[in-house]
Amino acid sequence: MSDPDYTPPESLVNPVPPVVVLLFVAVIGIEGVFSLGKAGLVGGPAAIGWRLGALQDYGFFPAFLDYMAQSRSAPLEVLMRFVSYPFVHGSFQQAVIAGVMMLALGKFVGEAMRPIPLLILFVLSSAMGALIFGLVAPAQEPLYGAFPPTYGFIGAYSYMLWIYLRGVGERQIAAFRLIGLLMAIQLLFGLFFDTGTTWVAELAAFVTGFGLAPLLLPGGLARLRHKLQRR
Known part of the structure; x- marks a missing residue:
């Protein structure tokens, strides 16, 4: 049974799925509070430390994986960090860039994916990104910002484009141009700046996004069930 053909979206204009709008508003809203506090417009002198406090309280650190392994426990306040870190950013610029990318890619994917699966994609991409990061990064290197779940959206969009290119008989490798370009930019910056891991x-x-897309797109579970029954 062949997968349905998904025509790549051509415009960034509305409608944007409500769940993506809510995620974007959360990212920009939180950043707005931090920026106003830094400017001294709200919160008084203590507001200057709001961002750092949020990074410490809601960011993800690889050391938490060691803690869970040694204590053989999974406290809720630790598990929360797997999905809370995308809403805290290190700067206004990072929040805006990540938020706009998330809005655009979420709009693309949301044209083919229903709201609940789209939210599942966001959550699982965030969590898996944190898990793999925690396994390889230094114990005290923080993970924060909405870029990982945005890359999850890129993975799902790449799958949709991959299916479309197969349907029209074009080279499917073209579906990976976006991720290839972004990784190349990461590598270039890494040559001149300390970009971390x-x-x-x-x-x-x-x-994660690429792998989940076949299941989360409409009819995905039915296709999987059909393939399993044929084996």
Whole structure:
């Protein structure tokens, strides 16, 4: 049974799925509070430390994996960090760039994926990105920002484009141009700046999004069930 053909979206204009809008508003809203606090417009002198406090309280650190392994426990406040880190950013610029990318890619994927599966994609891409990051990054290197789940959206979109290209008889490798370009930019920046290992989380989220897309797109579970029954 062949997969349905998904025609790649051509415009960034509305409608944007409500779940993506809510995620974008959350990212920009939180950043807005931090920026206003830094400017001294809200919160008084203590507001200057809001961003750092949020990074410490909601960011993800690889050391938490060691803690869970040694204590053989999974406290809720630790598990929360697997999905809370995308809403905290290190700067206004990072939040805006990540938010806009998430809005655009979420709009693309949301044209073919229903709201609940789209939210599942966001959550699982975030969590898997944090997990793989935690396995390879230094114990105290923080993970924060919406780029990993955005790369999850890129993975799902790449799958949709991959299916479309197969349907029209074109080279499917073209579906990976976007992720290839982004990884090349990461590599280029890494030659001149200390970019850390956040790219590991982003790449893991991309693979997660690509792998989940066949299941989360309409009819995905039915296709999987049909394939399993044929074996």
